[in-house]
Amino acid sequence: MAITLRQSDADFEKRFAAFLTTKREVSHDVDATVRAIIDDVRDRGDAALIDYTLKFDRADLGTLGIAVTRADIEQAYKDADPETVEALRFARDRIRSHHARQMPKDDRYVDPIGVELGSRWTAVEAVGLYVPGGTASYPSSVLMNAVPAQVAGVERIVIVVPASGGVINPLTLVAADLAGVSEIYRVGGAQAVAALAYGTETIAPVAKIVGPGNAYVAAAKRQVFGTVGIDMIAGPSEVLVVADSDNDPDWLAADLLAQAEHDVSAQSILITDDAAFGKSVEEAVERQIKLLPRAETAAASWRDFGAVILVDDFDAAMPLVNRIAAEHLELAVADPEAMLPKVRNAGAIFIGKHTPEVIGDYVGGSNHVLPTARSARFSSGLTVLDFVKRSSILKxxxxxxxxxxxxxxxxxxxxxxxxxxxxxxxxxxx
Amino acid sequence: MAITLRQSDADFEKRFAAFLTTKREVSHDVDATVRAIIDDVRDRGDAALIDYTLKFDRADLGTLGIAVTRADIEQAYKDADPETVEALRFARDRIRSHHARQMPKDDRYVDPIGVELGSRWTAVEAVGLYVPGGTASYPSSVLMNAVPAQVAGVERIVIVVPASGGVINPLTLVAADLAGVSEIYRVGGAQAVAALAYGTETIAPVAKIVGPGNAYVAAAKRQVFGTVGIDMIAGPSEVLVVADSDNDPDWLAADLLAQAEHDVSAQSILITDDAAFGKSVEEAVERQIKLLPRAETAAASWRDFGAVILVDDFDAAMPLVNRIAAEHLELAVADPEAMLPKVRNAGAIFIGKHTPEVIGDYVGGSNHVLPTARSARFSSGLTVLDFVKRSSILKxxxxxxxxxxxxxxxxxxxxxxxxxxxxxxxxxxx
The missing domain is CATH 1.20.5.1300 (Single alpha-helices involved in coiled-coils or other helix-helix interfaces)
Incomplete structure (x- = not known):
């Protein structure tokens, strides 16, 4: 059972403030381990990569090779389900079209006293994309990270992905190929981040590293920051659904559970002005959980971090929406366009009842790499801007x-x- | 004496690579100290700020007050040199005009199948600006950080500045006032960063913290990152001057020394295709150093990190320019516009012989907060974009x-x- 917070209750502010600051993740201190791995890769290069991969991923890169070959990629196309490959291609095209509009324009002008000023944008020369292994290896995330880099004009897009037991999900290789990735290496963990930052005999260094990973990968990214650029450190995902009672409770329950199934630390929140409707959604959640293959994960997320917030009216809801600053915000109300201007903080906004957040995860065209854990107060989802940089010009x-x-x-x-x-x-x- | 690297020498690549990776800063491990200070400010709020300020800044905020008042600011205007106040106002107006062009535009469109997509930009609600105390307290930096935030539409722009012995440079207060800063507090160090991130009785928390500081401030910013946004961690400054022999050696020597006087870790580099001209510039540097009040600093920087790189021709120079990825790049050559498209990595580019880098430090209109230590390979100088964030829209x-x-x-x-x-x-x- 998720918690219920009622805005009209006397202790609401206190409970809401506590809810906002609830930590959803345990942070593991792996800094010393990671530092040793990075130093070793800097010292011994490929040999260190081979040793760590044998130890952590049970894969022998001495035999398999560090680099994925063109033949490996061709084989992946054969191994992949053709309908899924087609869906990836469809998603790739939509992501590419949307991101092409984000390319910033150079500016050069002369001011009233004759000084020339300008901005000149250039692509980062080489970008490394970390792709997690195992169940967290999402081909859609490969597209979401690599396509904007390609649109930006990055020449070298390099993927590192751990090959647990020697195996890489063929859809990862297909997605990488569709997104114009130029090099793929079978390494993961802190050792992969070190290789991208400092280079080895096989892997030339990059200028920026993006993509999600576990605590070791996150710590490694923080440690190499400065030598290379990094993207934000992603936390567990969240959705906030703002809904009036003129909604099908089952639809919204499905949206809340789509978030909850990701991770026991994911968070799903419903804000509504109708207590009875809130109850119906909760009941629908309980009913639908049982049908899910990932029922256990979804149930734990909903129990520990789920919330139903009952507001007096939607105007009173907006300050709460902005304090929550959700990664994903669904506006399932009668007039969502009137509500939109009042939204200050949200990673992505899904407007109306026929825009489930999941469309944005895959095929909407917008990016699914978005600010989590309230960081939409100060940061944005991934865009082409993350793969270009600006030189100012003065003359x-x-x-x-x-x-x-x-x-x-x-x-x-x-x-x-x-x-x-x-x-x-x-x-x-x- | 700076080092000389000659591109035609057999060991050039090896020496240049070593030159590129020379560390110019000792990093102090102050993480544990900083963590304790942050925890204490979170626990005890204002009381902790008062204690640390008495200890580190020898100022009694119990008497002085944590907040700078309107009367303090009025007094600062009286204490400041009127010509300097006028210069600050002139600089403010030029910075404001240039940055106004950087404001990103919202985008909303319908794709061929009727999906509505969009980008919506909103300002960060509250930003904290760290201003160092003592000799590193540069009023120009207050303008460079605060004006873009104001242009972006940030409602609360909050300055923290240590008042060593109770005193704040009046020009800091004047610059803050001119730039639309809404609150100023007499606190510095890790304790000030903690107050901005978590809030105290007097200081409401902000969503993002920017501005330069010492090792403690930098460590504190890293530690609060996630709770709030931070800007890049600035390193020591550098300039790269690319010049042919048709230049006055004294002008370029002055530019190299303007960088060198900042800090013993600053770096000044000359790339030229004429060895005799390079020699003349070096001689001019040695002559001019003696005239400087900060001769000792400038001499140490030039001796330890200065360099003259002799190239066969300027086409051969461009890969070196891009590997150095300087914070400031001067193009003092016959046809700088022809060279410009070949520049990939630079924070700011100064075109032609009448554009000394110093103009960009103060009154050019562009920002002087720029990527240092080769980070122009993957990042940009401060812009309005650093104070806004984007929500994607899907319907x-x-x-x-x-x-x-x-x-x-x-x-x-x-x-x-x-x-x-x-x-x-x-x-x-x-």
Whole structure:
């Protein structure tokens, strides 16, 4: 049973604040282990990768090879279900079309005193994408990470994926190939992150590493940050459904459970203005849980972190929506477009009753790599912007330098930076 | 004496690679100390801030007050040199005009099958800006951090600044006021970062923390990351000047020294195709160093990290330029516009002989918070984008859901996520 919070209760604010700060993940301190692995890969390169992979993934890369070959990829296409391959291709095309609109434009202009200013965007040269192994190896995530990099113009898109027992999910290889990935290596864990950051004989280093992973991968990403760029560290997923009583409880229960089945730490929240309707959704959740192959995971998530929040009206709900700052927000109300402008913090917004969040996971076209654990207050989902960087441009002639010099020199001197002042003054014989 | 690297030498690649990976900073492990301070501020709030400030900054906030008042700001205007205040206002206006062009636009469109997609940008609600105390307290940096936040529409811009001995540089307060900062607190160090992240009785928490600081501040920012957003961790500054012999050696020497005077860990690099000209610049550096109030700092930086790189021609220089990925890049060559498209990695590019980097530090209009230590390979200088975040939008009707359902269901089933498949199928009675 999820908890119920009623906005009209006297202790609501206290309980809501506690609910917001509930930790859903245990953080393991693996920093020392990870540091040793990274140092070893820097020292011994491929040999270290081979040793760790034998130990952790029970795969002999000495025989299998570190790099996945073109023949391996062709075999993966043969092993994969053709309907799924077609669905991946369909998803790839939709993700590509949407992300193409995100490419920032260069800007160059002359201001009123003749100074030229500008922004110039260029793609990151090489990006590494970590793909988890085993059950967490989602081909859809390969598309969601690799397609924006490809759209951005990244030349080298490199995948690392652990081959537990020597095996990689063929759909991972197919998704990688469809998304224009240029290199795939059979390594995982902190050792894979180290190889991407520092390079080995086989793996050339990249400039940025993205993609989800376990505690070791997350710690390794934090440790190599600075040497390379990293994306956000993803936490467990969450959905917030805002719904009036004019909804089918079964539809919304299905949406809440789609989130809950991910992980025992996932979180599903319903906000409604109708207590009886909230009850019906809860009953539908309980009924549907039993039908799921992942019933145990979904039940634990719903029991430990699920919530039904009863509000007086939807205007009163909006501050709560913005404090929760959900990764996924469904607006299943009569006039969702009127509610939309009041949403300040959300990773992705799903509008209306026919837009289940799951469409965004696969084929909507928008990205499913989104800010979790309230970080939508300050960050965004993955976009093409994560794979480009900006150089600012400044260009002055003698007249412009003369016009700007007095203020620059005054500020440099006020900051005690005489060489700064001199670098301007010397050009004007000042 | 800076080192000289000659591209035509047999061991150039080896020496250049070593040069690139030279660490310019000692990293101090202050994590445990910082963790204790953060925990204490979370526990004891203002009382902890008062204790640490008495200990580290020798200032009694019990008497002075934690918050800077309007009267304090008015007094700062009286204490500040009027010409400098005018220069700050001039710089503020130029920074504001340039950054206004960076505001991303919302996007909403309908794709060929009728799916509505979109991007919606909203400002971060509250941002904290760390301002260092003492000699590193640069009013220009207050403008560079606060103006983009104001342009983005951030409602609460909060400054924390240590008041060593009770004193804050009046220009810091003036710059803050000019940039629309809403709250200023007399606290610094890890305790200030903790207060911004978790809040105290006096300081309401923010959603993102930006701005430079010492090792304690940097460690605190890393530790609170996740609870709040943070900007990049800035390293020591660097400039790369690419110059042909048709330049006044004194001008370029002044530019190299403007960087070197910042910090003994700063780095100044000259790339030229003319050995004799390189020599002249080096001689000019040695001559000018003696004239500087910060001669000792500049000399140490130039001696330990300065470099003159002699190239065969400028085409051969471009791969080196891109591997160095300098924070600041000056193109002082005959045709800088022809060179510009070949630059891949640089934080800011200064075009032509009349654009010293220092103009960008103060009054060019572009931002001086830029990626250091080769991170221009994967990141950008501060922009309005750092103070906004994006929600993606998806909206389907029944027809669109029907069109996308088969692929979504196929992928959900392939990933073993049956509740995902169900959340789509249930709406279509599938």
């Amino acid at each position: 002055l002639g003698p007249d412009q330098l003369r016009a700007l010099a007095p203020a620059a020199i005054a500020l440099a001197k006020a900051e005690g930076l005489d060489a700064h002042a001199r670098s301007v003054a010397i050009r004007l014989n000042m | 389907l009707g029944p027809d669109q859901l029907r069109a996308l359902a088969p692929a979504a269901i196929a992928l959900a089933k392939a990933e073993g996520l049956d509740a995902h498949a169900r959340s789509v199928a249930i709406r279509l009675n599938m």
